[in-house]
Amino acid sequence: IPRREFLYGRHHIRRYMAALFAAGGLGKSSLLVTDALAMVTGKPLLGDKSERPLRVWLTNVEDPLDELERKVEATACHFGITSEDIGGRLFLSSGRESDFTIATESRSGIVIQEPIVEAVVAHAKANAIDVIMIDPFVSTHHVNENDNAAIQSVAATWLAIADAVGCSLELAHHVTKAVGEVDENSGRGAGALKDKARAVRVLNRMSADEATRWGISPEDRFSYFRADLAKANLAPAGGRSTWYRFVNVPMGNGNGLTKPQDHTGVVERWFPPTEEEAAAKAEAERQALVADVDPDTLAGIKTRLQAGNYKRSDQAQHWAGKVVAEILGIDLAAPGEKARVKGMLAAWIASGDLEVVSIEDAHRRPTPHIKPCGTTSN
Numbered sequence: 001i002p003r004r005e006f007l008y009g010r011h012h013i014r015r016y017m018a019a020l021f022a023a024g025g026l027g028k029s030s031l032l033v034t035d036a037l038a039m040v041t042g043k044p045l046l047g048d049k050s051e052r053p054l055r056v057w058l059t060n061v062e063d064p065l066d067e068l069e070r071k072v073e074a075t076a077c078h079f080g081i082t083s084e085d086i087g088g089r090l091f092l093s094s095g096r097e098s099d100f101t102i103a104t105e106s107r108s109g110i111v112i113q114e115p116i117v118e119a120v121v122a123h124a125k126a127n128a129i130d131v132i133m134i135d136p137f138v139s140t141h142h143v144n145e146n147d148n149a150a151i152q153s154v155a156a157t158w159l160a161i162a163d164a165v166g167c168s169l170e171l172a173h174h175v176t177k178a179v180g181e182v183d184e185n186s187g188r189g190a191g192a193l194k195d196k197a198r199a200v201r202v203l204n205r206m207s208a209d210e211a212t213r214w215g216i217s218p219e220d221r222f223s224y225f226r227a228d229l230a231k232a233n234l235a236p237a238g239g240r241s242t243w244y245r246f247v248n249v250p251m252g253n254g255n256g257l258t259k260p261q262d263h264t265g266v267v268e269r270w271f272p273p274t275e276e277e278a279a280a281k282a283e284a285e286r287q288a289l290v291a292d293v294d295p296d297t298l299a300g301i302k303t304r305l306q307a308g309n310y311k312r313s314d315q316a317q318h319w320a321g322k323v324v325a326e327i328l329g330i331d332l333a334a335p336g337e338k339a340r341v342k343g344m345l346a347a348w349i350a351s352g353d354l355e356v357v358s359i360e361d362a363h364r365r366p367t368p369h370i371k372p373c374g375t376t377s378n
Helices: 028-041 065-079 114-126 148-165 192-196 208-214 275-290 295-307 320-328 337-351
Strands: 006-008 017-022 056-060 090-094 103-106 109-112 131-135 168-174 199-205 224-232 242-250 263-269 354-360 366-372
Touching (some): 006 028, 028 131, 028 263, 056 065, 065 263, 114 148, 275 337, 295 366, 337 354
Parallel strands (some): 017 199, 056 090, 056 131, 131 168
Antiparallel strands (some): 224 242, 242 263, 354 366
């Protein structure tokens, strides 16, 4: 009995279908482009590596061809890939120029568009395609996406194409808008596509908690996402989340200020820091905030904090940060300055210059205050 022919990663298997589920705008189209270039070059651009360079047919059914070419060019530039590396093994198509609607619906039921199916098979065979990638699935049919039998028929037709060509197939699919954490059951419409696929990858954006843990700013976290193999009927068990991030690549196609150059997002691999690395990074950032505060100024801050009762909470009227801002001439109303002062207090607490002590307020309730180290709490 021959071994299954895994072509790339744990999801591309010859004569089988895979699916990629993600919310719109998260990064699935850009991820497919980087995957495609990894397969045609045989280079581990995202970690996975094919045993040999593969021939890949990548189709974006919604975008014009020049947008797909723009993504490919930006990705190739970012990874240093040349035309010689690609070697004529990458084939690009757009739904704006060719019809990829393989199924429609009439009063009598589902109608498979055999001429289109035959054309897809013929093109793939003529070019010895190893992998077909279609983005997105919903634009390849005109049937009720909530009808399980209808979607089953469309998915079965795509699987038959993969079987006839002897290639692997991946379909990118949108998820339900209201969904939170994306899993294999989050695909928009009926679940037949998930059932037909032998491997389903799902993409999720970095959460606020993960960003805080790894020292990623709230604004930057939207550039990071992870992929999980949520369903892998034929793949080896195991495997953790794979993290990616967007990088902005200038296209060099502009002309001064009147016609600025395009920038295109490219997906690359990203490795979350360990707990020790994250803690060290956070500590270094804290210490950088106070590096320019000379010892005499810090002594003045300590004297003021020792003389009065200033609270740790930045919502308090007598917040310790107001003392810091006054002495250093910081405008707490300016964007980002309040957060900077909070970071400075945290840095001095971490270094042992300041500490949090409990002092009873006017209602005899213990309340956290900030004092110079060595202060006895009341």
